[in-house]
Amino acid sequence: MKNRHWVLVLLFFLSMITYIDRVCISVAGPVMQEELGLTPTMWGWVVGAFTISYALFEIPTGAMGDRLGSRITLSRIVLWWSAFTAATGAVSSFTVLMLTRFMFGIGEAGAYPNAASTISRWFPKLQRARASSVVWSASRLGGAISPFLVIPIQKAYGWRMSFFIFGSIGLIWVAVWYFWFRDTPAEKTGTSPEEVAEMAADGNPADAGHHKLPWAVALRSSNYWMILLMYHTYCWGSYFYLSWLHTFLVKGRGMSQDQMKSLSALPFLAGFCGNLFGGFLSDYLSQKFGLKIGRRTVGAAGLALSGVCMMCTAYTADPIQSITLLALGYGAMDCMLPVSWAICLDVGKRYAGALSGSMNMAGQLGSFGSSVAFGYMVDYYHNYDVPLKVFAIMLFISAYLFTRIDPTQELSSIDGKHPSVPAGVTPAAAS
Numbered sequence: 001m002k003n004r005h006w007v008l009v010l011l012f013f014l015s016m017i018t019y020i021d022r023v024c025i026s027v028a029g030p031v032m033q034e035e036l037g038l039t040p041t042m043w044g045w046v047v048g049a050f051t052i053s054y055a056l057f058e059i060p061t062g063a064m065g066d067r068l069g070s071r072i073t074l075s076r077i078v079l080w081w082s083a084f085t086a087a088t089g090a091v092s093s094f095t096v097l098m099l100t101r102f103m104f105g106i107g108e109a110g111a112y113p114n115a116a117s118t119i120s121r122w123f124p125k126l127q128r129a130r131a132s133s134v135v136w137s138a139s140r141l142g143g144a145i146s147p148f149l150v151i152p153i154q155k156a157y158g159w160r161m162s163f164f165i166f167g168s169i170g171l172i173w174v175a176v177w178y179f180w181f182r183d184t185p186a187e188k189t190g191t192s193p194e195e196v197a198e199m200a201a202d203g204n205p206a207d208a209g210h211h212k213l214p215w216a217v218a219l220r221s222s223n224y225w226m227i228l229l230m231y232h233t234y235c236w237g238s239y240f241y242l243s244w245l246h247t248f249l250v251k252g253r254g255m256s257q258d259q260m261k262s263l264s265a266l267p268f269l270a271g272f273c274g275n276l277f278g279g280f281l282s283d284y285l286s287q288k289f290g291l292k293i294g295r296r297t298v299g300a301a302g303l304a305l306s307g308v309c310m311m312c313t314a315y316t317a318d319p320i321q322s323i324t325l326l327a328l329g330y331g332a333m334d335c336m337l338p339v340s341w342a343i344c345l346d347v348g349k350r351y352a353g354a355l356s357g358s359m360n361m362a363g364q365l366g367s368f369g370s371s372v373a374f375g376y377m378v379d380y381y382h383n384y385d386v387p388l389k390v391f392a393i394m395l396f397i398s399a400y401l402f403t404r405i406d407p408t409q410e411l412s413s414i415d416g417k418h419p420s421v422p423a424g425v426t427p428a429a430a431s
Contacts, residue, residue, distance in 0.1 A: 003191045004122045008131055010177055011115050012138040014074070017173055018111055019142030019242075020149070021085045021166050022050075025101070026243055027150040027264075028159040030250050030257070032097075035159070040247075042094055044375025047243040048368045049098045053105030055364030061110025062117070062357020066350070069183035070114040077114065078170040078177075080107030086167025089160035110353075112341070112360060117353035120345045121184050124198060126287050128345045129295075133279020133338035137272045140334060143242070144268035147261040214411065218355070223347060223409050227355075228362035230401035231340060234303060234333070235366035236394035237310060240387070241267055241330055243371045252384030253319040263323045270331030278302060278335030282342065291407040295343055299336040299402040306333035307395030314388035333395070336402070346407040355411065366394075 025032070025047070033043050065073040084104035091097040115135055123131045153162040182188040185196045218224045240248075246264055249255045255263065278298050286294025309329030316322050341356060348355030374387045 002195055003185065003188050004195065007118060007122050007181065008134055010173075010181065011118060011135045013173055014078070014111065014115060014177075015135045015138035016142040017078075017169055018081075018108065019139040020146050020169070021081060022108070023143045023146040023242055024085070024150055024162055024166055025088065026246050027147050028154060028162060029247050031154060031159050033247070036092075036094060036097065038094060040375040040378045042375070043247070044372045046094070046097055046101055048371040049101040050105040050108075051239065051364045051368040051371060053102045054109045055105075055361045055368060057106050057109035058113060058357040058361035058364060059354060060357075062113030062353040062355075062360075064353075065110065065114035065117045066353040070118045070353075071178065071181050071183050073110065074114050074118075075174050075178045077107060077109075077111050078174045081111075082167050082170035082174075083107070084167075085170075086164050089163030089167070110357060113353045113357040116341050116344055116356040118183075120349070120352040125346065126283055129279040129282040129286070129338050129342035130276075131279075132341040132345075133275045133277075136279075136334065136337045136341070137275035140268045140271035140275060140330075142268075144265040144272065147246070147264050151257060151261045214351075218358075218411060221409075221411065222404075223406050224355075224358070224411070226401055226405045227340075227343065227347070227359050230299075230398050230405060231359045231363040232366040233394045233398035233401065234336070234340075235363035236370045237306060237391040237398075238333060238363075239367035239370045240310075240374065240391055241271075241326070243367070244374050244387075245326070248384055249319065249323065253317075253322050255319055259319075263319075266323055266327040267330035270327040271334040274302070274331035274334035275338055279338035279342070281335070282339045291346060295339050295346070295407045296403055296405065299339045299343075299405075300399045302332045302335035302339075303395050303399035303402060306330070307392045307399065310388050310395060311392035314385040314392070340402075343405060343407045347410055349410055351411055 029043065029047075032038070038046065061073065061077065081104055084100055084107055087100050088097070088104065091100050112135075116132065119128055119131045119135070149166075150159075150162045153159075153165065185191045245267065246260055249260045249264055250257070282294050282298045284294070285297060288294075306329040309325045309332065313322050313325040313329070316325060340359070344356035344359055345352045370387075370391065373390070377387045377390070378384055
């Protein structure tokens with residue numbers, strides 16, 4: 001097994017732990033709201049506090065990984081978010097809970113941009129979507145198992161203990177990552193010369209850091225803005241599953257805690273399958289028909305289908321039919337997810353951390369709007385279905401925007417730089 005595959009194993013567990021810690025509060029949400037006396041609007045601000053800080057620190061932390069390497073940056077990220085996951089279990093008021101979740105968001109910001117940056121340095125171009133699909137499928141697996149972990153702990157020891165336990169898991173991951181991982185294949189002992197040469201031939205930067213995104217170029221690029229707007233509108237629909245799904249099933253569809261524990265895993269299991277299918281399909285189509293078709297087809301189709309499923313859920317009162325439609329929608333939506341992150345690697349190249357950080361920042365601003373708007377709409381309309389109709393429309397918009405992204409237009413080529421060309425060789429000679 002190549003070293004790059006062991007890197008992917010570590011990123012798989014990183015992603016799983018990320019979502020166990022993140023979804024933990026959604027699963028515990030109904031109990032926490034009752035004990036702390038939180039209204040739907042107040043709860044919307046609690047889950048929104050995470051997303052706004054997460055969004056604000058995505059670009060700085062993604063760029064930090066481009067400069068310093070993901071070995072150090074991801075170690076810092078996981079230590080920080082683990083501390084504030086544990087701290088969530090100690091809160092006793094609305095204000096302190098909001099502050100704690102805000103700090104948790106600062107800590108977790110940059111995790112996926114740095115995972116993407118790692119993939120860009122360790123995997124060839126036509127393996128990146130499938131590598132990204134493995135990372136994102138792990139997040140859905142984490143979301144799927146969270147209810148089975150959190151609810152038994154809640155029943156035995158209370159909701160606070162679940163945060164104390166999950167906050168300690170990340171420490172194990174950090175120890176393994178920091179002492180085993182290196183930022184590039186060439187730096188890692190045991191990496192074969194063939195694996196190093198394969199990455200060099202694909203145009204990946206040999207050095208671990210010191211790459212600053214040319215912001216003046218990026219901000220003038222329509223491609224850059226399409227990526228950001230696509231991900232922003234997508235996250236309006238996606239974040240519902242992480243912030244409001246479990247409350248929706250209990251209060252909007254009348255499920256018991258035991259029913260919710262079992263059935264709420266279905267969307268995440270569908271997302272697990274969708275991530276793997278979408279990533280592998282995109283790489284296959286890209287190899288056969290080119291990057292434009294391979295990336296756009298999977299991304300746009302998945303988003304459009306997910307919008308249809310969410311709209312249908314809003315008009316379906318039956319809880320079993322509702323969770324089935326939501327699961328199908330999340331599976332379709334997640335076919336797009338590894339493709340969007342692969343596009344950041346296609347377009348960003350050596351700036352993958354900063355570009356994916358920009359995309360995720362725009363997305364988390366959408367997540368913030370989604371989480372807060374859901375609470376306000378429920379309080380105003382006294383109905384849990386109205387927000388789903390709004391989110392479905394946002395997914396349709398995202399599907400259209402995906403068709404306008406050009407994955408073949410690299411930022412480095414716009415900037416007039418040729419990062420893959422060896423020193424002393426002119427671009428014309430290299431081509």
